[in-house]
Amino acid sequence: TREYLYNIKSSGNALLTIINDILDFSKIESGKMEIIEEDYEPMSMIHDLSMIFLNRIGDKGVELLYDIDIDLPMKLHGDAQRIRQIIINLMNNAIKFTEEGFVKLSVKVQEFSGEDITLAFEVQDTGQGIHEEDIKKLFGSFQQVDTKKNRYKEGTGLGLAISKQLAELMGGNISVE
Secondary structure (H helix, E strand, O other): OHHHHHHHHHHHHHHHHHHHHHHHHHHHHOOOOOOOOEEEOHHHHHHHHHHHHHHHHOOOEEEEEEEEOOOOOOOEEEOHHHHHHHHHHHHHHHHHOOOEEEEEEEEEEEEEEOOEEEEEEEEEEOOOOOOHHHHHHOOOOOOOOOOOOOOOOOOOOOHHHHHHHHHHHOOOOOOOO
16 A cells, blocks of 8 residues: 555646646746745755755666856845756756766856856756757747657656746746757
């Protein structure tokens, strides 16, 4: 019965993720998504996220790496919840499609301008990669790049579309190479 309970809990969490993705997508599309800025500690957030990522990796032969700029301020002001959501979406995708090697999160200070700071978050992995012609599909709604090859990989096809729109709402952007 323990296995049944675990499966029920796992299925419930998967369903909740799908519902939340659809709700977020609907809010963004209708212009109702609010960006709520507050002070937060980026290193504390990254530390908290590392446990999520380690659990996601599980027993795969994947190393979790970090490259954090030493100039990253201890406190920032922004929508920490949305930034966290974007990082989770990007890292979960990298982990999902990487069976061995590494997944790396880098945070670099690109520019200081008065009280404003521009950060670059980069996720790099040794996963299966993406064909050049499929890159344009990456940020589409309800799309997965190679449905036939990835049909057993979980996901709604909304994570990257939501991440792109959230980044743009906060004055940023997302790209891939």
